[in-house]
Amino acid sequence: MAQRVLVIGSGGREHALAWKLAQSPHVKHVFVAPGNAGTADNGKISNSAVLVSNHTIVTQFCKDHNIGLVLVGEEALLAAGIVDDLRAAGVRCFGPSAKAARLASDTSLTKAFLDRHGIPTARWKAFSSAQEACRFIISTDFPARVVRARGPAARKEVTITASKEEACRAAQEIMQDRMFGEMVVIEELLQGEELSCSCFTDGVTIAPMPPAQAHKRLLDGDQGPNTGGMGAYCPVPQVPEVLLEQIRGAILQHVVDSMRQEGTAYVGVLQTSLMLTKEGVKILNFKCQFGDPQCQVILPLLKNDFYEVIQATIDGKLCSFMPAWSESSTAVCVVMASAGYPGDCDRGMEVTGDRGKVFIVWGKKVTFGGVGAGCEGERADFGS
Incomplete structure (x- = not known):
């Protein structure tokens, strides 16, 4: 029997997940929560306004709509344990547990894991003090110019700096914006x-x-x-x-x-x-x-x-x-973004391109067939 599926997230990733799932004869309908312009009333795909941050509400939505499978696209929700909570309620869900998801959400834990198992990565050190981080940056014999804020809410807050002085400023800015107890990870700048x-x-x-x-x-x-x-x-x-x-x-x-x-x-x-x-x-x-x-x-x-x-x-x-x-x-995927991205930018603005425009990628012609909406270009068309 064909199933109803829920995809949680709002980006081009979730559009791609829903688009691919909708091709299956095992799938009756795909809900995307909250979704975006590309997943709104698109054949077997539609958006849902269910509050995804509330796991109890998501669980009830799945039961009310006979959802046979849930895919979680947003990493912050995986780190918050949505898969654990849905599975505990008997809802079939695809994605790692909160504990497993820390491999992606906790930079210092990940680095320690890699070192423990002999898996090569950049030299690094974590700090809870901006002053200590700066002393480390200045004293290192390698280019310590990658500054990461630790934690799932800051996964994209990665600063690649041109000098040790700039790295110190980045560490200070990150620590000023973090709540007490947060850390900053200083890494060697890798080339390649x-x-x-x-x-x-x-x-x-x-x-x-x-x-x-x-x-x-x-x-x-x-x-x-x-x-x-x-x-x-x-x-x-x-x-x-x-x-x-x-x-x-x-x-x-x-x-x-x-x-x-x-x-x-x-x-x-x-x-x-x-x-x-x-x-x-x-x-x-x-x-x-x-x-x-x-x-x-x-x-x-x-x-x-x-x-x-x-x-x-x-x-x-x-x-x-x-x-x-x-x-x-x-x-090939080309992202079109509002002015100001990745910093402050206007969200909800339509981003358009010339449909049919041809790009040359690795010697092959690729035709642009998508239209973006939102700060990061959240709609994608596939198959062009």
Whole structure:
């Protein structure tokens, strides 16, 4: 019997999740809460105003509307334990537990986990005092110029600075804006090419996805402030398969195995951002769900029924149900944002582009077919 599905979130990622789910004959309807302009009354897809921050209200909504599956796109809600609460109420839900989601939401915990298991990452140290952070920045023999605010509410608050003095100012600003007890993580600045590698995992087996590469800086030429991603493409042809196999085994599978060994099985989508440095591959961070632009370029290449992949992941059956990916297709996402992004900008403003405009990406012609709405361009069209 076809099921009703609830996707929680409001970005292009949630549009991509709903779009792919709606293709399944197992899915009767997809609700997106709160959704966006692209998911409003779109065939089998519609928006819902259910208050997603209240887990009790979401649980009741699922029971009232006979929801057979919930997908949580927003990482802050995963870190807040929405999957745990829904599952405790008997609602089938896709995503990691709150404890597992800390791999993405708590920077210092993640860094300590990587060090503990011998997984390469940038040199780092966490501080609860801006003065101590600055003393560390000035005294380091490596370029300590990446400043991260710790915690799920500040996941995108990453500052890449041009000097140690600028790094000190960034640390001071972050600590001034944080509540008592928050921390700032100072990291070594890594040089190289950045890459996103993701997988489905049932806590034991990983099902790798094709790699994607996002453009993080706001402006062309790798200039401007860091953002959540101004676009992405998939696959990444310049990365050899032998390196991808190394990443999947020595990093993704290693992380899943280590989480399970520490008593916290990780079930859902695990995405890692990596830097391909001269010294080898090093971890930048994790996401406990698809990244927004990455989701929009990875899912169009999935050849399987997405709903069936999710069910196999939840049921621990990935070992006998490996997803297949198109080897002849390429997907591209371009983000259009309101002026001022990623800082203060007008939300709810329509962002438009020239439909039919052709871009050249890796020698292939790609036709623009989407229209954005909101501060970050929240609508996406797929299949162009």
